[in-house]
Amino acid sequence: MRKSLQLQQEMTQEFGACVFDVTLDCEDGAPVGGEAEHAALVVELALGAAPDARVAVRVHPVDHPAFEADIATIAGRAGHRLVHVMLPKVERPEDVERAARALDAAGAKQLPLQGLVESPAAVHRAFDIAAHPRLQSLSFGLMDFVSAHGGAIPSAGMGVQGQFTHPLVVRAKLEIASACHAHGKVPSHGVVTEIRDQAAFRAAASRAANEFGYTRMWSIHPDQIRAIVEVFAPAADEIHKASQLLRAAEAAQWAPISFDGKLEDRASYRYYWQVLERAHQTGRQLPDEAREWFAARVPSPTERRQ
Structure with missing residues (x-):
């Protein structure tokens, strides 16, 4: 966790922006019986992070005995330093609502929730889950999803290629992405466990972004982060075209133009x-006029339309 926070600061200095979140993990990170001590460590790290750090936490599922204590300890003491709380094994909208009430009780009403969909039933309810107003993003828990099928999906379905070709896995990914886009939420692609094969990982990230509609992606190793940032970022020629086109549109008072x-x-x-x-x-490097728009916080065309 400390190494991840250090890498975040190094890349913030390099890019001039914080380009990824660090999620401190309680669900898989805490040893059995040591949940309270691990939650205290998460609080310590969140409070000690740099002022511009983006730190989140994955708590235990709502049906875990440590869930309430996770929220009370971490959100209660360090909620002001967190950007979101990740809720694993979300099965239904009521799970999100329970977590939202727990955050409110801990004095963290400002914190959004992100959910991890990990079962066939949760995929079936993805649209209802994504509709919850407190939910910011949905992620796909691939390995738990495959395991939940009792062997009906082969182990290859968890691999870098199989997860993009097995029909049940593909359907789940598309359902989650579609549910997020339907409700204005962020679809976040799950992990790819091949941490040594950079070419395969980059290809997987590209498919997630360009074919499956995901706009964020999880990493499980520092070597994956740069590839994710590069793949999910727009290309230089697309940035240039966007800047030139919007400058022309602004000059036309956002009426239709020929470009x-x-x-x-x-x-x-x-x-x-x-x-x-x-x-x-x-x-990414932005043209001067685009940097001016963001510096001035110019409303987007969507905001202007509203």
């Missing part, structure tokens, strides 16, 4: 504004 021989209107303006937002969030 490179094509009609562009507010639908495409929103898309290209999102390109610039992703570039800004991933520390």
Whole structure:
């Protein structure tokens, strides 16, 4: 956990922005019987993190005996330093609601929740789960999902290739991504366990971003972080086009324009504004006019429309 926070600061200095969150893990990180001590360590690390650090925590599931204590200790003492709380093994909207009430009781009403979908039943309820107003993002728990099928999905379904080809796994991924986009939430792709094969991992990240509709991705090893940031960031030519197109649209007071021989209107303006937002969030080099927009916090075309 300390190494992850240190790497976050190093990359923040390098990119000029904090390009990934560090999630301190209680569910798998705490030894059995040592949950309280681990929660205290998480509090210590969160409070001691750099002022610009983005720190989150994954607590135990709502049906675990340590859940309430996790929330009371961590959110109660360090909630102001967290960016979100990750809730594993979400099965239904009521799980999110229970966690939201626990956060409120701990004095952390400002904290959003992120959920981890890990079973066939949870996938079935993904749209209802994503609709909860406190939920910010949904992630896919691949290995638990495969295990929940009692051998009906072979172990290859957890691998770097099988998870993108087995029909049940593909269906689950698409269902979660679609549920998130339907309710304006962030779909976060799960882990890829192949930590030594960089080419395979980069290909998996590219498929998650470009074919499956995911806009974030988990890493389980520091060597994966740069690849994720690079793959999920827009390319330089796309950033340039977005900046030029939006400058022309702004000059036209956001009326429809012709750009490179094509009609562009507010639908495409929103898309290209999102390109610039992703570039800004991933520390990409922005043209001067785009940097000015973000410095001035100019409302996006979506906000203008509203």
